[in-house]
Amino acid sequence: MVRKLSVIILALSLLSACLYPQEQRRDNQVSNDEQLDRVQQAVDSYREQENGLLPIETRDQDTPLFIKYPIDFTPLMEQNIIGEVPSNSFQEGGYYSYVIVDPEESAEVKVADARVTQTLRSVNYEIHTYRNENGHPPYGETIGDGVFTINEEHVDTVDGLTVNSPYSNQQLDVVMTTQADVLVDYRPDVYRLLEEENIDEYEGDLRYLLLEHYPIVPAYSPEMYLENGNVVLQQPSNPSSNDDNET
Known part of the structure; x- marks a missing residue:
């Protein structure tokens, strides 16, 4: 009985080890609404606190329009506005870079496929x-x-x-x-x-x-x-x- 129980536990452990990375990869690859909403709220809060400034990295003027304003997560984390960088972001090994479009008006958060x-x-x-x-x-x-x-x-x-x-x-x-x-x-x-x-x-x-x-x-x-x-x-x-x- 003990031997059977040990085999079952080992099998479940192996199954969990196989499934978890797969689920993690799926979360890493898919840009989901929850993460977008979280980053949008953080950007909006930072903009309000900093009198209209946005947490963006500096890019050349020649940078293509829709990736011209990538989000800089460092000030968001330093001010405890956001707890961590999204798991599907390029910085975390994911496929997406978080950017801001229409920075002068809506400052809407979107993603670009790296x-x-x-x-x-x-x-x-x-x-x-x-x-x-x-x-x-x-x-x-x-x-x-x-x-x-x-x-x-x-x-x-x-x-x-x-x-x-x-x-x-x-x-x-x-x-x-x-x-x-x-x-x-x-x-x-x-x-x-x-x-x-x-x-x-x-x-x-x-x-x-x-x-x-x-x-x-x-x-x-x-x-x-x-x-x-x-x-x-x-x-x-x-x-x-x-x-x-x-x-």
Whole structure:
């Protein structure tokens, strides 16, 4: 009886050891509403205490728009406004970087998928290597105003020229601008959202439509506009610098 009980306890211990890391990874990978709400409350409290200042890290002016204001958790923790950094954050080994959008007004907390940045950094290196050797970037076809596909024959990366969409998990093409900055073509996600929401007209940049419906920002994205039922791409007004910035 004692032997059987020991075997059962050992089996349960092994089962717990197997399940716990899996649950931990799941929590680490998924940006959930509870953690977002907690960080939003902390940012709002800090902003109120500091007369409108936000707990953000300094970034260059060339940093892409939606990752330009990453949250600095240090002052939030020093002032006991938040107890710990979210478990799914990039700082804790997770996939997400917490950022602030619309800092002048709503200062809304969102997340950026760090895996997108890591893939783009690899593509960016190959593009700049080719340009340094040949005097020009590996342009493919024109697909928008200042936006081009990448000639796959001249760029060799381990992960290819696609990234997993942070919205749908489908493959999205990596493209580039006139300045050879690499971006993600989010049009498939936008078209899907337009269809799901029965949207026929939209004023302004469609990237903000994604922001309205998801907690994840469209990092490294071209501007997108709806014209005659088609989503058209336009080079962003501020360049990206994938090789120098972290999410």
